[in-house]
Amino acid sequence: MKETDIQLMFCGSAGDGTIAVGDIFKRAMAKAGYKVIAFDIYPPEIRGFGKCISRVRVTSRQAYSLKQESDVLVSLNDSYAIPHVPEVRDFGSVIYDNAPITSMAEGEHISGHLLPGQLPYGLRIREISDQTTGGSKSKNIVALGYLAGLFGIKPEPFHLIIRDKFKKKDPSIAESNLLAFDTAYTEGASTFRLDFIELGAPERQEIGSKVQMMTGNAAVVRGCLDAGLDCFFGYPITPATSIMERLATELPRRGGRLLQTEDEISAIAATIGAGYAGVRSATATSGPGLALMVEMLGLGVISEVPSVIFCSQRGGPSTGMPTKTEQSDLHLAVYGGAGDAQRIVLAPTNVEGAYRCAGKAFEMAEKYQTPVIVLLDLYLSNRYETVLLPRQNPFEGESSKHRSRVERGIPYSRFAFTEDHVSPRTIPGEEGGIHVITGLEHNEMGRPNDQSDMHNRMSEKRHKKLLAALDHPGITIHKRFGDTGSVDVGILGWGSTVGEILEAMLMAQAEGISCSVMKVVMLSPLPVEPIQHFFSDCREVLIPELNYEGQFANLVASAVSKPFTRFNRVPGVPMQVADILDQIRRLAERAKSSSAA
Amino acid sequence: MGSTQHYVIIGNGVAGNEAAYHLRQRDPESRITIITAGRLLFYSRYELPRVFHENCDWRDFLVHPVEYYANNRINVRRNSFVTHVDAHRKTLSLAHKEEIQYSQLLVASGGASYLPAELDEFAPLLNHFNLYSAACKVRDILPKQGKVVMLGGDVLGLDLARNLVNDGYKVVLVATEHTFWPHRVESDERALFLGALRDMGVEVIEGVKIELIEQGAAGMSARHILFDDGREIFADVVMPFLGLLPAADFMMGSGVDFERGLLVSTNLRTTDQNIWAAGDVCQIWSPEENQYRFYYGWKNVKKMGEIAAKNMTGEDIHWETATDQKLYIDKNRQLVSPYWEHD
Secondary structure: OOOOEEEEEEEEEOOOOHHHHHHHHHHHHHHOOOEEEEEEEOOOOOOOOOEEEEEEEEEOOOOOOOOOOEEEEEEOOHHHHHHHHHHEEEEEEEEEEOOOOOOEOOOOOHHHHOOOOOEEEEEOHHHHHHHHHOOOOOHHHHHHHHHHHHOOOOOHHHHHHHHHHOOOOOHHHHHHHHHHHHHHHHHHHOOOOOOOOOOOOOOOOOOOEEEEEEEHHHHHHHHHHHOOOOEEEEOOOOOOHHHHHHHHHHHHHOOOEEEEOOOHHHHHHHHHHHHHOOOOEEEEEOHHHHHHHHHHHHHHHHOOOOEEEEEEEOEOOOOOEOOOOOOOOHHHHHHOOOOOOOOEEEOOOOHHHHHHHHHHHHHHHHHOOOEEEEEEEHHHHHOEEEEEEEOOOOOOOOOOOOHHHOOOOOOOOOOOOOOOOOOOOOOOOOOOOOOOOOOOOEOOOOOEOOOHHHHHHHHHHHHHHHHHHHHOOOOOOEEEEEOOOOEEEEEEEOOOHHHHHHHHHHHHHHOOOOEEEEEEOEEEOOOHHHHHHHHHHEEEEEEEEOOOOOHHHHHHHOOOOOOOEEEEOOOOOOOOHHHHHHHHHHHHHHHHHHHHO | OOOOOEEEEEOOOHHHHHHHHHHHHHOOOOEEEEEOOOOOOOEOHHHHHHHHOOOOOHHHHEOOOHHHHHHOOEEEEOOOOEEEEEOOOOEEEEOOOEEEEOOEEEEOOOEEEOOOHHHHHHHHHOOOOOOHHHHHHHHHHOOOOOEEEEEEOOHHHHHHHHHHHHOOOEEEEEOOOOOOOOOOOOHHHHHHHHHHHHHOOOEEEOOOOEEEEEEOOOOOOOEEEEEOOOOEEEEOEEEEEOOEEEOOHHHOOOOOOEOOOEEEOOOOEOOOOOEEEOHHHEEEEEOOOOEEEOOOOHHHHHHHHHHHHHHHOOOOOOOOOOOOOOOEEOOOOOEEOHHHOOO
């Protein structure tokens, strides 16, 4: 069976429907049974100007990341699309409007910028939109219809998605857009094709699972709901806002509560308060918001109250680059705050992982009585993937096991020292569970105590209880991919960059380079032993990440003594597979020459 | 010549690409732009019959590898249609409303298939073979050992005919005054040449006019042709090969003299000092014959491209009137046209 692997890039101005057409395309392809990974880039401005790009990769089997080069570029605005022409591969296609209404100076039309190996497909995009819908707003639908016809993709899934898209509007709008789509589809189907783009059959679905297409943030919401989230408190911030937006609709339907607070400090305070009251609670923010939350986070740590904080990173510091991706809040998530405020930090590497980490975060927060930070980034929050979600809810419900330790007639010690360092926990109003809770260092009863021995023991307790999380069931803490045993090059990765790392690894393996990837999902506490083991297997180790100084590399450096290579980039966009591959090649050469010497 | 020159070439065939090559050699810093309505880079149309008997795609027909254009900084603007040339402002307009400024313009847009008015109504039922896409279409609809009716039979058509016959297809040639175009064939030679075609396996019909071409009935051959003498033929494909007409409508109103083609002096300059022409689109002044005339064939056209480029960059080379290249029958009784020779 022929494998499908094509990537399309829609490029236009805000208001051209660029993101919308990418959305229809990926939904239609997912509906047709293909696997999809997609990522949109849009300007910080709300509407009206600025460049929008929607990239969609369609595959038979789920891909790890977007490809560096697209097979097709659809230009809805030439001035924005022209700089992206070099991103189309040789013998790839460029679809554009060849009948614009305004005159232009030399160089303003995209046809003049195509590289010799690329194939031009001009279409009267605006004209067809005008003829079929009475306006130019459906240029995106026309372009979509043309490319579907051109590449022989069945129109039915598109029809369904277009109808769904316009279902809340006057029926005539859906009909005219369908006419626009079909008219362009016919043109596309009758165009003589010169490219070599083919779609194979989609892969069959696995039994017992359900394929859905969603963003990282949508997966977080789904994970929260499946894990039984009761309360959410938040303050909007890009790129985390869509978590709160979705929950605002979904959570009340399930009997939960959502409150938009006046700022991030209130949001974390309310989250910890709700956790103290015994319900599953969460907040979501980005780096600037997390910076405001860290003081209260310390309270959650010392008072051992469960809470879950989702942080979707963006370019920083300060307001930074709100619509650009980065992995530069790792230090803040792991170390941010006063004192030794140990907490659990999880960083999913893909959309399915975002679902699992979100749900498991509640289990962990309760089991280890601590704040859990789930670290995403704009790339993962906003990117779409088709995911296989289990039909059975994989998350444990609210845990009551620790409350069972409260026994009648025995004075209750909320912070008792135990074998697993986790103390019996009660919620307010529970019989026999009266205790003091404070931000001050305290004794087992919760009463303030700043004796050095007590501080030592409590610090140890708060630290060691988290180590058990490294063996928490049902979640991947770390995982190795690629070649087993000794390899020339090992690549250690975290967060969304793992997708690009895995793609680079596959390409390197295809070149005959012996290499292996280890992804680390739990960043605090760090799975030190597996990382050390990985290092011992690799002649050279590379750590690529999207921050300037190598924040994950710094964590790793504290755990291993062997030298490794940092690869840090802050372009505001996902790391390039080719750049990682270049580094792997370089290190493979070095490994070979050192072993030869 | 300085680096500010922008040489624009309309046409992506032999003449245009040969000119681009020599322009780059002679003016390394200049800008060179080739404008073509086609979607492909320069490919060999002479090789198109290969579509019938090889598993090949358009990349196999490219004359230069893709890197050639980047290495030589030749920008090929494909799928672009010139609508007007303003010789006074030294600009040309493209159909998508973009205006391009040139320093020197070479028109090498070649020729388009000629179709007489009486066949116009049958145009939708006719197939061509002038482009890669057209050749693929014929390949796709023509069954193995299928029948092709060829109207006229210019040298391009005859080249295809001999290839089709060799590949086991049946070819019926409806001879007209355009048969053997652009060779000038005397009446006594004509009978010999038609005889040679018959010997090669081509069925030749003479002295008839097309009365009707229509879609074949279901289950029958795709085309039904009726002649004025009552004869009829069923075929899978009908193709006109009736010579070429210069494709330079966009030069109308440019102020440059135009007769049947663009009129150029022996140095290939038109009546505008910044506009030159080469290839099938131009008529070159022949002092010996005291008239303007066309020259065809890969070698002639290639030479024109070279001369135009050299003259555009300061030389003064003149086209030498070539003697007509003759059609002939070789020792194997095969009809041969010198125009079939190419690099």
